[in-house]
Amino acid sequence: MTFRVAIAGLHMECATFLPHVTARDVFEAGTVRGARLFETFRNSNTVTGGFLKVLDASGAEIVPLLHADGGAAGLADQDAVAKYRQEIVDGLRAQAGAFDGLLLHLHGAMVTQDELDPDARTLDAIRAAVGPDLPIMVAIDYHANLDAASIAGATAAFGYRYSPHIDMGATGERAARCLLKTLAGEIRPAMAIARPGLILPSIFSATDLEPLKRLVDKARRHSVEHAGYTDVSLFAGFAYADVPNCGMSVVAVVDGTTQDALALAEELANDVTRYRDALSAPAPVYDLSEGIEKALDIARTADRPVVLLEHADRANDSTHGLRALLELEGPARVAVPFLWDPAAVTTAVAAGEGAEVALDLGGHSAPMAGGPVPVVARVDAVRRDLTYRGTGAMRAGSEVRLGDTVLLDVEGIKISVTSLSQSAIDFDPFLQFGLDPVAFDIVLLRSKTHFRAAWQGFAAEIIIVDTPDYGPADISSLPYRYAPIPERTLKG
Numbered sequence: 001m002t003f004r005v006a007i008a009g010l011h012m013e014c015a016t017f018l019p020h021v022t023a024r025d026v027f028e029a030g031t032v033r034g035a036r037l038f039e040t041f042r043n044s045n046t047v048t049g050g051f052l053k054v055l056d057a058s059g060a061e062i063v064p065l066l067h068a069d070g071g072a073a074g075l076a077d078q079d080a081v082a083k084y085r086q087e088i089v090d091g092l093r094a095q096a097g098a099f100d101g102l103l104l105h106l107h108g109a110m111v112t113q114d115e116l117d118p119d120a121r122t123l124d125a126i127r128a129a130v131g132p133d134l135p136i137m138v139a140i141d142y143h144a145n146l147d148a149a150s151i152a153g154a155t156a157a158f159g160y161r162y163s164p165h166i167d168m169g170a171t172g173e174r175a176a177r178c179l180l181k182t183l184a185g186e187i188r189p190a191m192a193i194a195r196p197g198l199i200l201p202s203i204f205s206a207t208d209l210e211p212l213k214r215l216v217d218k219a220r221r222h223s224v225e226h227a228g229y230t231d232v233s234l235f236a237g238f239a240y241a242d243v244p245n246c247g248m249s250v251v252a253v254v255d256g257t258t259q260d261a262l263a264l265a266e267e268l269a270n271d272v273t274r275y276r277d278a279l280s281a282p283a284p285v286y287d288l289s290e291g292i293e294k295a296l297d298i299a300r301t302a303d304r305p306v307v308l309l310e311h312a313d314r315a316n317d318s319t320h321g322l323r324a325l326l327e328l329e330g331p332a333r334v335a336v337p338f339l340w341d342p343a344a345v346t347t348a349v350a351a352g353e354g355a356e357v358a359l360d361l362g363g364h365s366a367p368m369a370g371g372p373v374p375v376v377a378r379v380d381a382v383r384r385d386l387t388y389r390g391t392g393a394m395r396a397g398s399e400v401r402l403g404d405t406v407l408l409d410v411e412g413i414k415i416s417v418t419s420l421s422q423s424a425i426d427f428d429p430f431l432q433f434g435l436d437p438v439a440f441d442i443v444l445l446r447s448k449t450h451f452r453a454a455w456q457g458f459a460a461e462i463i464i465v466d467t468p469d470y471g472p473a474d475i476s477s478l479p480y481r482y483a484p485i486p487e488r489t490l491k492g
């Protein structure tokens, strides 16, 4: 029997303490409609790529609606989100009765000016449009903030298991397989959620860090070793979205009863609660000057670069680290990949390769981003409208769009500056400019966990520094209004 399956997505991660709202034009630049979904997502490590892989193999007929992506920044604009939500609902209504199920991709940490859980509203609106019986399987980011209401509109929910998100495609496949089994009458999924009561800063949500690693592995083992159909997702939550359901959660999907699912979810949630102190401090965090000193010390004898991690940056343009590195005297070879500053790029492009330009570099996005650094830079390379397919494990096959991009040399520090905000997580930022990562002593990154797929095991050392920015490791300093109080009292 051939099933007809609709696919859609509405995706953004919102750090609500950032002052700017992401408007529709930004979403629109990351939006794909109709049959264009096929060429954009097939053979990529994306949720939609995973949907397509399983549906293609099954011979299902696919109804591609819309995938809108606002990236990761501050609040999502309410009007924009409402329009995309309506577009999905209208697309489903237009084909009412003509499809058997829906596969949906949401982030789970979207917030608008008016809605604290817009992903829940999207699911509810879709459910209202398609009726109570149509199977809706949703794939959600590991950094989702969820409670029972968030996923009430879904038949079953699936989260990425890992951060770095090397399994976004695999998560889409899990959701798609569950949908096909359900449509074939092989299973009747029941779902439950448990919340252990812990808000984890993103920097500590890396699934290679213990004890998180063993909890993530337990969720995976539940899913693959259980006799019947079982799928357990552990969600790290997103500490920088100030919402009532901020924090970790566990979702279990079983071919059985809601009570069966709840028992599984609660078992893993209890493990999280038991390890909460260790989960909240799994790696050392240094202040900036201490971290740089340590990095220089290691770099003196290392044959590979030290990663200095300015992880509290939420907009890829913070300058706390860059400013401190420019003040260094001595021979350290430093790389600063993917600093976001479209105005600086425009100036550098106009000056051309080989020119010297005076720039106020970075730090424009928000007051706590460190402010612009006045520099005189040599323009080493200009790349107009730079777009490429990622080669790292997480971005494998995915389109990475940077807009006009330049490589600058500022007092020997190599800085690639982008027009579109994109975090540097793998070796592509070096390869795109013909640079060899091994040629540097210190590489300043702004990633939280995703860099580990390329850099853990490669870097001589990973040094986490906390800066006075929007995504600190010490979340007790954040001006929360909505996040549950008992869950944010940990030292972080």
Ligand SMILES: [Zn+2]
Pocket: 141, 142, 143, 163, 165
């Ligand atoms: Zn994530």
